[in-house]
Amino acid sequence: MTKEEVIKEFRVREILEAARRVMARYGMQGTTVDRVAEEAKIAKGTIYLYFLSKDELVHAAVLEGLREMVAETVRSDDPSKPPLERIRNLILAQYRIQASNQDFLKTLIIGNSLDIELESQAGRDYMRVYAGHLDFVASVLQDAIDRGAIRPIDSQFAAFMLGEMLTGSLRRRLLKLASTPLESEAEAVVELFLDGVRTIP
Amino acid sequence: MTKEEVIKEFRVREILEAARRVMARYGMQGTTVDRVAEEAKIAKGTIYLYFLSKDELVHAAVLEGLREMVAETVRSDDPSKPPLERIRNLILAQYRIQASNQDFLKTLIIGNSLDIELESQAGRDYMRVYAGHLDFVASVLQDAIDRGAIRPIDSQFAAFMLGEMLTGSLRRRLLKLASTPLESEAEAVVELFLDGVRTIP
DNA sequence: CCATAAACTGACCGTACGTTCAGTTGACTG
DNA sequence: CAGTCAACTGAACGTACGGTCAGTTTATGG
Numbered sequence: 001m002t003k004e005e006v007i008k009e010f011r012v013r014e015i016l017e018a019a020r021r022v023m024a025r026y027g028m029q030g031t032t033v034d035r036v037a038e039e040a041k042i043a044k045g046t047i048y049l050y051f052l053s054k055d056e057l058v059h060a061a062v063l064e065g066l067r068e069m070v071a072e073t074v075r076s077d078d079p080s081k082p083p084l085e086r087i088r089n090l091i092l093a094q095y096r097i098q099a100s101n102q103d104f105l106k107t108l109i110i111g112n113s114l115d116i117e118l119e120s121q122a123g124r125d126y127m128r129v130y131a132g133h134l135d136f137v138a139s140v141l142q143d144a145i146d147r148g149a150i151r152p153i154d155s156q157f158a159a160f161m162l163g164e165m166l167t168g169s170l171r172r173r174l175l176k177l178a179s180t181p182l183e184s185e186a187e188a189v190v191e192l193f194l195d196g197v198r199t200i201p
Numbered sequence: 202m203t204k205e206e207v208i209k210e211f212r213v214r215e216i217l218e219a220a221r222r223v224m225a226r227y228g229m230q231g232t233t234v235d236r237v238a239e240e241a242k243i244a245k246g247t248i249y250l251y252f253l254s255k256d257e258l259v260h261a262a263v264l265e266g267l268r269e270m271v272a273e274t275v276r277s278d279d280p281s282k283p284p285l286e287r288i289r290n291l292i293l294a295q296y297r298i299q300a301s302n303q304d305f306l307k308t309l310i311i312g313n314s315l316d317i318e319l320e321s322q323a324g325r326d327y328m329r330v331y332a333g334h335l336d337f338v339a340s341v342l343q344d345a346i347d348r349g350a351i352r353p354i355d356s357q358f359a360a361f362m363l364g365e366m367l368t369g370s371l372r373r374r375l376l377k378l379a380s381t382p383l384e385s386e387a388e389a390v391v392e393l394f395l396d397g398v399r400t401i402p
Numbered sequence: 403c404c405a406t407a408a409a410c411t412g413a414c415c416g417t418a419c420g421t422t423c424a425g426t427t428g429a430c431t432g
Numbered sequence: 433c434a435g436t437c438a439a440c441t442g443a444a445c446g447t448a449c450g451g452t453c454a455g456t457t458t459a460t461g462g
Contacts, residue, residue: 004438027316028316029316032418032419032420033419033420033421034418034419036419042440043441043442043444044420044421044441045421045422045423045442046439046440046441048420048421048422049439053421054343054347054419054420054421061444063251069319084399100208105438110317110319111316111317115228115229115230115312116311116312118311118376118377119383119461131378133448134378141398144398148400149400150397150398150399150400151387151398151399151400151401153392153393153398154381154389156378157373157379157381157386157389158398160365160373160378160394161369161370161390161393162370163364164366164368164369164370164372165362165365165369167245167365167369168361168362168365168366168369169362169365171365172358174359174449175319175328175331176319177291177332177335177361178358178359180355180358185358188354188358189362191354191397191423192354192362192397193311193397193398194397194398194399195343195396195397196350196393196394196395196396196397197345197351197354197359197394197395198285198350198351198395198396199349199350199351199352200352224452233448233449233450234449234450234451235448235449235450238412243410243411244410244411244412245410245411245412245450245451246410246411246451246453247409247410247411250409250410251449254450254451255449255450255451337443357436390432
């Protein structure tokens with residue numbers, strides 16, 4: 001990589017980080033190019049040297065944020081552990097990751113979310129990252145199925161539902177509907193996912 | 202109610218329905234006062250005779266949509282049925298309701314959602330409707346707990362999680378990640394919620 | 403059938419914000 | 433040190449859209 005490329009990548013990263021900070025603070029609606037420029041301490045015009053449009057900038061910022069969280073999830077996994085422990089660790093890791101990205105996630109979850117046009121390039125980019133995440137979780141669940149720790153359900157379905165439960169759990173806290181501390185909430189999700197609500201006969 | 206009030210209520214309803222149709226078709230971002238006026242076949246100015254601002258209009262339209270769905274949920278319940286059957290019926294009813302409001306829900310779930318400011322009047326209105334829904338589901342679950350059909354978990358927590366699973370299920374279809382037919386997906390959610398994923402010993 | 407008022411219209415206004423570009427800065431080179 | 437060029441700046445532009453209001457239509461009631 002040449003010196004110019006390094007500098008350019010650094011600038012891009014700076015702008016993306018500024019964009020995410022603005023998004024976290026003002027919500028998607030309140031994220032303007034002026035504010036991002038101010039936050040990054042550069043002129044508005046400079047942003048257009050690195051991004052074609054505001055849309056491209058926002059999509060890139062969100063995409064990078066999601067990619068980092070997915071990578072962190074994969075990193076937290078220890079495949080040598082027993083299946084049920086891996087699942088439990090996965091859930092606890094998600095809680096940790098969510099907690100350290102709360103402000104950013106807030107705008108995605110209860111603020112003005114993105115205008116996802118599934119057929120657009122941006123939509124496909126998001127779906128690729130998301131599908132990658134789902135595949136990873138599903139593979140952990142499939143391993144648990146193969147080892148007889150959980151029932152032979154559709155692992156993609158279960159992976160998606162687990163993700164929804166975790167997002168939901170964060171949403172519950174953001175909406176101030178949860179009074180329980182984080183750890184017990186995480187354990188409650190583990191229990192609900194593994195054993196459901198029915199009385200064990 | 203006087204004749205004028207009846208007419209006024211009719212107009213308000215017409216405008217709100219037009220707003221929901223526009224929201225369903227163009228997403229939250231693409232919903233402009235001009236488009237709502239065109240859809241309702243009235244002039245833009247007329248809308249401002251019935252609503253103070255675009256925000257008020259949009260919030261009223263969404264709120265009414267949510268209220269109708271909550272009412273439909275309550276209506277579908279038959280309290281004389283056994284607890285587990287009530288829960289199952291609740292889930293199946295949600296699938297039916299979601300299906301008949303798909304376009305509207307799409308903008309709320311994967312399109313540009315609302316800018317919910319929790320501390321605003323609109324935010325409190327949404328939360329009241331949502332809390333009412335949660336209380337109803339929680340009461341059904343609490344009844345099942347009291348009768349020993351499900352374990353003594355936090356019914357508010359379980360009600361919220363069930364809601365997230367159902368919303369998630371719709372999102373999965375909207376994102377085209379689900380290939381299974383609606384009924385089997387509903388049954389899979391019933392099974393997951395009741396028994397979890399763990400192998401029954 | 404006219405008088406009055408309420409309901410409605412749509413051209414117009416102001417503003418916020420994405421985008422552009424002519425001018426400026428500053429780093430590198432010969 | 434002068435020349436060159438890429439990086440950067442921010443004032444200015446265009447436009448989309450929320451909101452307004454003077455004028456027109458429609459309804460009412462005597």
